[in-house]
Amino acid sequence: MWIHIEKNTNIPLMKQLYSKLREKILKGELLEGERLPSTRLLSNQLHISRNVVLEAYDQLIAEGFLVTKQGAGTFVAEGAYFPVEKKEETENFFTEEKVEKSATIDFRSGIPDLSFFPRNTWSKLLQTICLTSEDYIFNYGNPEGHPVFRQVLSRYLKKTRGVCCHPNQIVVTSGATQALSMLAKLLLTQGDKMLIEDPITKDIQTIFSSTGATLYPIPVDKEGMQTHLLPHNEKPACIFVTPSHQFPLGSTLPIQRRIELLAYAKMKACYIIEDDYDSEFRYEGTPVPSLQGLDPNRVIYVGSFSKILSPGLRLGYLVLPPQFIEQCKTIKWFTDLHTPCLEQLVLAHFIEEGYLERHIYKMKKIYKKRRDCLLDELEKHFSGKVTVSGSLTGLHVIAYFNNVNFSPSFVKAIHSAGVRIYPVETHSINKGQHHQKLIIGFGHLTESKIKEGVSKLHKVLSPEVSDI
Numbered sequence: 001m002w003i004h005i006e007k008n009t010n011i012p013l014m015k016q017l018y019s020k021l022r023e024k025i026l027k028g029e030l031l032e033g034e035r036l037p038s039t040r041l042l043s044n045q046l047h048i049s050r051n052v053v054l055e056a057y058d059q060l061i062a063e064g065f066l067v068t069k070q071g072a073g074t075f076v077a078e079g080a081y082f083p084v085e086k087k088e089e090t091e092n093f094f095t096e097e098k099v100e101k102s103a104t105i106d107f108r109s110g111i112p113d114l115s116f117f118p119r120n121t122w123s124k125l126l127q128t129i130c131l132t133s134e135d136y137i138f139n140y141g142n143p144e145g146h147p148v149f150r151q152v153l154s155r156y157l158k159k160t161r162g163v164c165c166h167p168n169q170i171v172v173t174s175g176a177t178q179a180l181s182m183l184a185k186l187l188l189t190q191g192d193k194m195l196i197e198d199p200i201t202k203d204i205q206t207i208f209s210s211t212g213a214t215l216y217p218i219p220v221d222k223e224g225m226q227t228h229l230l231p232h233n234e235k236p237a238c239i240f241v242t243p244s245h246q247f248p249l250g251s252t253l254p255i256q257r258r259i260e261l262l263a264y265a266k267m268k269a270c271y272i273i274e275d276d277y278d279s280e281f282r283y284e285g286t287p288v289p290s291l292q293g294l295d296p297n298r299v300i301y302v303g304s305f306s307k308i309l310s311p312g313l314r315l316g317y318l319v320l321p322p323q324f325i326e327q328c329k330t331i332k333w334f335t336d337l338h339t340p341c342l343e344q345l346v347l348a349h350f351i352e353e354g355y356l357e358r359h360i361y362k363m364k365k366i367y368k369k370r371r372d373c374l375l376d377e378l379e380k381h382f383s384g385k386v387t388v389s390g391s392l393t394g395l396h397v398i399a400y401f402n403n404v405n406f407s408p409s410f411v412k413a414i415h416s417a418g419v420r421i422y423p424v425e426t427h428s429i430n431k432g433q434h435h436q437k438l439i440i441g442f443g444h445l446t447e448s449k450i451k452e453g454v455s456k457l458h459k460v461l462s463p464e465v466s467d468i
């Protein structure tokens with residue numbers, strides 16, 4: 001049997017022989033039923049001790065690759081042939097991805113600049129809390145979250161977002177996404193009707209429609225949900241809105257529409273879900289207070305730390321009217337028991353000691369510069385051919401290119417030219433209204449990347465936009 005054993009290496013001889021035999025069996029180079037050389041013969045052939053061969057054979061017998069037959073020797077067992085995929089293919093896959101990542105400018109929305117994550121402060125707080133907390137912190141916790149974090153959060157929300165709540169009304173979740181999935185379970189069943197902004201994130205549509213409920217789209221204009229289109233002959237189970245910063249169109253719901261929406265929900269005896277995912281980054285004036293603050297018994301507030309701090313932390317929360325708290329805790333418990341306690345405590349200290357507000361202040365200045373750069377570049381390259389909206393808040397703007405249809409095949413062609421873009425149409429419920437609009441995310445891109453990306457986009461779009 002041809003086996004090469006390397007003597008000048010620190011991989012043990014037994015391990016080498018075991019691996020080589022195992023591989024030959026899996027690949028079918030040693031066929032089932034085939035007799036292996038005796039331990040004495042193989043040890044002579046390979047110039048290794050007989051004990052090494054015995055040990056390798058024993059391990060392969062224990063794992064089912066080999067069988068011994070009394071007096072006849074050692075044989076390859078049945079059913080151990082399993083060709084493994086070539087290693088090179090996996091390596092190529094990762095290499096290509098790396099190349100793609102570095103060459104393409106990705107205008108994906110809603111990604112903060114992760115290079116500014118406050119690593120030092122976070123790690124110091126984490127270390128202190130980890131070393132000084134009582135042992136219970138490492139045990140199973142409460143489904144609603146750590147009481148200290150909920151205390152701090154309720155104060156923070158009151159101060160910065162005008163949210164009125166007792167800490168007991170907060171349930172900590174794994175990001176806003178989990179909060180929305182929990183609300184889908186809480187409020188919707190098969191056959192229900194839910195009113196929702198159109199367009200709205202595709203993922204959010206999927207979360208709610210997967211309950212079997214029907215989504216009734218309410219079109220959005222430059223001021224958000226068009227409340228005069230709320231249907232009078234329907235009995236909705238709930239209403240979903242992003243009033244501070246509509247996703248994707250970027251509008252802010254004015255007070256008149258807020259009041260109209262609340263009156264409608266009261267008349268229909270249904271609840272409103274307010275998704276407040278990134279309103280802290282408002283570049284002109286101060287953030288608009290929450291809808292929840294106007295009617296805390298009618299509005300369920302959903303918040304997240306994904307945009308203001310890091311999406312990878314997976315920290316979000318729900319603020320619920322009291323009648324939903326127990327049911328929501330049960331849903332959370334049977335989803336994943338609770339959100340990790342250690343991170344909740346770190347974040348509680350991060351907020352309490354003023355680091356979060358300082359971080360937001362700093363990031364707002366950086367994002368404002370990037371937004372201004374993006375607006376300047378769009379103006380420079382597409383002057384008179386692009387209309388930008390939704391740029392007052394958040395980490396993306398909407399660019400409307402007259403006469404351009406961002407069809408899936410055109411989006412692919414643009415990607416091949418080195419720019420990833422995201423049409424609003426992907427998030428439409430009633431299709432055909434938003435083909436000419438792009439969502440352009442800028443939070444994670446440096447000014448030079450923004451310039452490079454817009455210039456690349458101009459190269460691909462110039463034949464289209466010159467027709468205007």
Ligand SMILES: Cc1ncc(COP(=O)(O)O)c(C=O)c1O
Nearest residue numbers: 110175176177247277304306316
């Ligand atoms: C409108 C909207 N709501 C909620 C979320 C989810 O955020 P999280 O990361 O907290 O799950 C997103 C994510 O981008 C979003 O765009």
